[in-house]
Amino acid sequence: DQQVKQNSPSLSVQEGRISILNCDYTNSMFDYFLWYKKYPAEGPTFLISISSIKDKNEDGRFTVFLNKSAKHLSLHIVPSQPGDSAVYFCAASVKDSGYALNFGKGTSLLVTP
Amino acid sequence: DTAVSQTPKYLVTQMGNDKSIKCEQNLGHDTMYWYKQDSKKFLKIMFSYNNKELIINETVPNRFSPKSPDKAHLNLHINSLELGDSAVYFCASSPRYGGYTFGSGTRLTVV
Numbered sequence: 001d002q003q004v005k006q007n008s009p010s011l012s013v014q015e016g017r018i019s020i021l022n023c024d025y026t027n028s029m030f031d032y033f034l035w036y037k038k039y040p041a042e043g044p045t046f047l048i049s050i051s052s053i054k055d056k057n058e059d060g061r062f063t064v065f066l067n068k069s070a071k072h073l074s075l076h077i078v079p080s081q082p083g084d085s086a087v088y089f090c091a092a093s094v095k096d097s098g099y100a101l102n103f104g105k106g107t108s109l110l111v112t113p
Numbered sequence: 114d115t116a117v118s119q120t121p122k123y124l125v126t127q128m129g130n131d132k133s134i135k136c137e138q139n140l141g142h143d144t145m146y147w148y149k150q151d152s153k154k155f156l157k158i159m160f161s162y163n164n165k166e167l168i169i170n171e172t173v174p175n176r177f178s179p180k181s182p183d184k185a186h187l188n189l190h191i192n193s194l195e196l197g198d199s200a201v202y203f204c205a206s207s208p209r210y211g212g213y214t215f216g217s218g219t220r221l222t223v224v
Contacts, residue, residue, distance in 0.1 A: 034212055034213075036213075036215075041217070041218070042217050042218070043117070043203050043205070043215030043216050043217045043218050044156070044203070044213075044215045045215070046212035046213060046214065049212055087154075089156065100146070100158045100161055100169050100171075101156075101158065101213065102158075103155065103156040103157070105153070105154055105155060106154055
């Protein structure tokens with residue numbers, strides 16, 4: 001029962017352009033959403049998060065948008081850089097669940113020079 | 114100075130053996146977790162401990178037993194290893210409500 005879905009397994013973007021990674025969820029109880037970045041042979045690294053009371057959170061080149069009515073969130077990276085090439089995982093949690101994260105399958109982003 | 118460290122990084126063992134994976138965090142976080150990333154790259158929670166108390170125990174065979182001697186350590190012991198246990202196991206820690214910090218993973222291969 002996959003509650004967090006990332007339907008694009010891969011994305012290729014040119015350096016300097018915008019990367020948009022999408023994520024959908026099914027559980028309306030989720031109230032906290034996070035994006036993680038993962039390089040091969042390393043653990044996921046926390047990137048940015050958003051609470052369900054907000055619809056946008058920005059941190060430098062990274063912005064996360066949340067559309068609760070559509071149960072959709074997206075991560076925008078602008079401008080994209082070759083070092084951004086990695087697998088990006090979307091995750092969601094419910095406050096009272098012990099903060100267990102439900103992860104999507106990940107989207108592999110390749111930023112080409 | 115690694116924030117969440119887990120050992121070993123690689124573990125190859127035969128079916129039927131018992132093995133342990135250790136995890137330590139120096140972030141002062143109250144909550145620690147074990148996640149499993151299977152061959153389909155899904156990251157799924159296995160266990161969560163808050164201040165040495167088990168708070169999440171997902172549907173995991175009872176051959177898997179977490180042990181938390183103190184809030185900075187959460188070890189995973191696996192009995193009678195099976196081929197299907199082959200995966201990457203990630204330890205993580207978090208503050209009360211915030212982003213996790215993950216370890217670099219332990220790739221377990223059961224042959």
